[in-house]
Amino acid sequence: MAKTVIEKIIQAHSREDVSAGRIVWMDLDVRSARDFGGPNVVKNYEREYGGAALDDPARTVFTFDLCAPACTLKYADNQQACRVFARKRGVRVYDVDQGIGSHVLMEEGLARPGGTAVGTDSHMNILGAIGCFGQGMGDIDITFAFRMGKTWFEVPESVNVVLKGNPSPRATAKDLALFLCLKLGTSKIALRSAEFYGPAVRALDLAGRITLCSMITEMAGIIGFIPEEIVNPGKSAAAFASAGEPPVAADPDARYADTIEVNVDGLEPQIAVPPSPNTVKPVSEARGVRIDSGFIGSCTNGRIEDLAAAAAVLRGRKIRPGVMLKVVPATRRVYEDILSTGILKTLFESGAIVLNPGCGGCAEGHAGLTGKGEVEISTGNRNFPGKQGKGSVYLASPVTVAASCVKGEIVSPGEI
Amino acid sequence: MRSQILRGRVWVLAWPDGRLIEDIDTDQIFHNSHLHITEISQMGAYALGNLEGWKDFPQKAKPGDILVAGRNFGAGSSRQQAVDCFVALGVKGIMAPSFSAIYFRNAVNAGFPVLRSEGLERPAAEGLLRSGDEIEIDLSSGRGRNVTRNESISFEPMSAIQAEIYEAGNVFRLKRS
Ligand code: SF4
Numbered sequence: 315m316a317k318t319v320i321e322k323i324i325q326a327h328s329r330e331d332v333s334a335g336r337i338v339w340m341d342l343d344v345r346s347a348r349d350f351g352g353p354n355v356v357k358n359y360e361r362e363y364g365g366a367a368l369d370d371p372a373r374t375v376f377t378f379d380l381c382a383p384a385c386t387l388k389y390a391d392n393q394q395a396c397r398v399f400a401r402k403r404g405v406r407v408y409d410v411d412q413g414i415g416s417h418v419l420m421e422e423g424l425a426r427p428g429g430t431a432v433g434t435d436s437h438m439n440i441l442g443a444i445g446c447f448g449q450g451m452g453d454i455d456i457t458f459a460f461r462m463g464k465t466w467f468e469v470p471e472s473v474n475v476v477l478k479g480n481p482s483p484r485a486t487a488k489d490l491a492l493f494l495c496l497k498l499g500t501s502k503i504a505l506r507s508a509e510f511y512g513p514a515v516r517a518l519d520l521a522g523r524i525t526l527c528s529m530i531t532e533m534a535g536i537i538g539f540i541p542e543e544i545v546n547p548g549k550s551a552a553a554f555a556s557a558g559e560p561p562v563a564a565d566p567d568a569r570y571a572d573t574i575e576v577n578v579d580g581l582e583p584q585i586a587v588p589p590s591p592n593t594v595k596p597v598s599e600a601r602g603v604r605i606d607s608g609f610i611g612s613c614t615n616g617r618i619e620d621l622a623a624a625a626a627v628l629r630g631r632k633i634r635p636g637v638m639l640k641v642v643p644a645t646r647r648v649y650e651d652i653l654s655t656g657i658l659k660t661l662f663e664s665g666a667i668v669l670n671p672g673c674g675g676c677a678e679g680h681a682g683l684t685g686k687g688e689v690e691i692s693t694g695n696r697n698f699p700g701k702q703g704k705g706s707v708y709l710a711s712p713v714t715v716a717a718s719c720v721k722g723e724i725v726s727p728g729e730i
Numbered sequence: 731m732r733s734q735i736l737r738g739r740v741w742v743l744a745w746p747d748g749r750l751i752e753d754i755d756t757d758q759i760f761h762n763s764h765l766h767i768t769e770i771s772q773m774g775a776y777a778l779g780n781l782e783g784w785k786d787f788p789q790k791a792k793p794g795d796i797l798v799a800g801r802n803f804g805a806g807s808s809r810q811q812a813v814d815c816f817v818a819l820g821v822k823g824i825m826a827p828s829f830s831a832i833y834f835r836n837a838v839n840a841g842f843p844v845l846r847s848e849g850l851e852r853p854a855a856e857g858l859l860r861s862g863d864e865i866e867i868d869l870s871s872g873r874g875r876n877v878t879r880n881e882s883i884s885f886e887p888m889s890a891i892q893a894e895i896y897e898a899g900n901v902f903r904l905k906r907s
Contacts (some may be wrong), residue, residue: 337890337891350765350766350809351808351809351810354768356809357768358902362902388766390808392768392811434808435808436756436806436807436832438808450832451808451831451835452808452809452810452813452835452839453810454810454839454900454901455839458839500752500802500805501802504828505828505831509752531806532830534802557782590753614846633804677762678763698757698758698806699758699780700757700761704732
């Protein structure tokens with residue numbers, strides 16, 4: 315039977331007949347745990363399986379990205395518990411110096427086109443950007459995966475999302491992602507796999523694809539794929555072990571639950587206003603909102619392309635006094651790149667605080683929190699109340715964030 | 731055999747006008763500032779701790795209670811604590827029109843009943859399903875009743891794997907794995 319992208323990938327990892335709606339057992343190429351979830355996995359494992367061997371230590375990893383290096387005693391204890399478990403069982407730890415786990419999996423080639431990977435990270439479906447079936451799971455699931463190397467999964471239906479037209483040259487991948495959060499909400503692709511087609515996604519480089527696919531979670535989708543050929547892989551490709559491998563394509567007569575057309579022609583920069591990633595409008599409509607802080611980074615916008623775009627805005631400019639801009643590269647590789655290309659210097663000279671790679675700024679922890687009444691503009695993927703502290707958070711692209719930090723208020727990137 | 735019949739007092743997570751609260755995310759259920767907690771018994775105190783109007787839920791909840799919520803319950807992160815915090819309080823199950831995928835799996839794997847029902851929104855909005863009502867549901871048939879108001883309730887019966895894991899207690903005890 316003709317198959318969608320997700321059906322194809324799962325079929326290649328299952329001995330059962332795979333089609334949407336079926337619950338099947340699926341083999342996992344990689345299972346990972348972070349510094350949150352990870353300690354619970356360790357605890358569950360010791361309790362449930364004791365000394366029993368992992369299915370395959372070489373396909374099992376820890377990635378510490380949330381609180382890196384540990385800033386509370388609890389996190390320090392938890393990370394250490396994972397390290398001890400890992401040493402004992404021959405499992406590799408991508409430690410606190412390496413950056414965001416999902417990105418590390420792509421860079422290291424553990425996650426590859428056509429593969430399957432799970433981890434204790436709800437944005438693991440970001441791997442859809444390279445055509446890998448990634449899925450975030452809780453610690454029970456991951457414990458089971460560590461031991462068995464497989465998981466049960468309900469094969470989701472797929473939705474065809476066709477983007478019509480070409481966005482304005484001012485719009486970035488993030489603006490496209492935010493616009494899709496608005497158009498698809500949390501119901502249109504909910505619990506489904508989305509396949510994106512059209513010139514606007516074909517044009518996206520790898521970093522742009524990562525940005526888009528990182529926000530499928532905010533649309534309540536299982537995963538998003540971009541089966542369109544990669545015309546321009548971009549700078550990040552050099553960091554990815556699997557760069558050059560084509561994305562998985564659907565069979566021509568595969569069955570879709572729905573086809574949704576979204577007109578993105580002439581799309582201008584977008585911004586998600588509090589309280590959710592789905593309350594999105596053009597940046598021009600949020601213009602003039604005073605900001606206290608900015609953040610550039612996260613699994614959504616922490617690649618070299620993102621930081622380079624922000625640096626291009628900040629070059630020769632200063633962040634407005636009283637405004638604080640925090641920058642967090644996604645991985646150590648990205649850090650290396652901003653160091654060698656002078657981007658780090660540009661960011662520093664503009665007044666930005668540049669932190670070590672990881673989830674800081676998105677998750678509570680290293681890049682600080684927002685206080686009551688504080689307004690932050692962020693390149694992250696979530697602005698739910700309480701996520702980054704008590705302040706209110708706007709989500710936008712790296713260039714919009716950079717420009718707004720120079721101005722001290724929300725502005726479109728072209729305006730400064 | 732674990733009981734297929736759940737009977738208990740219900741908490742309806744709704745706005746003042748009765749509409750079920752949708753998209754309740756895991757930070758509202760179990761805030762990320764408590765993620766370092768790994769002991770299930772300690773998690774109950776933080777259940778719904780970041781959901782406006784429900785911060786006193788841990789004090790109000792009693793073992794055996796059942797939750798009703800709006801669609802896309804458990805959106806957001808993959809934290810198991812967002813399920814475990816209810817287990818810690820002795821909550822028996824959650825019904826909602828839909829759940830986030832990760833949340834649903836986490837609950838299924840923990841042997842904690844999560845039940846999908848499109849038929850909750852209307853009675854909640856019309857005042858025919860309110861916090862404090864006593865309900866009784868049969869997991870095997872997908873049918874139940876609001877005992878207080880003598881209204882029927884229906885929901886999707888559990889899938890084979892969900893029923894199997896529920897029966898086993900949790901995914902670790904699953905025989906065929
Ligand atoms: S950057 Fe944020 S959303 Fe992305 S993996 Fe880290 S904590 Fe999760």
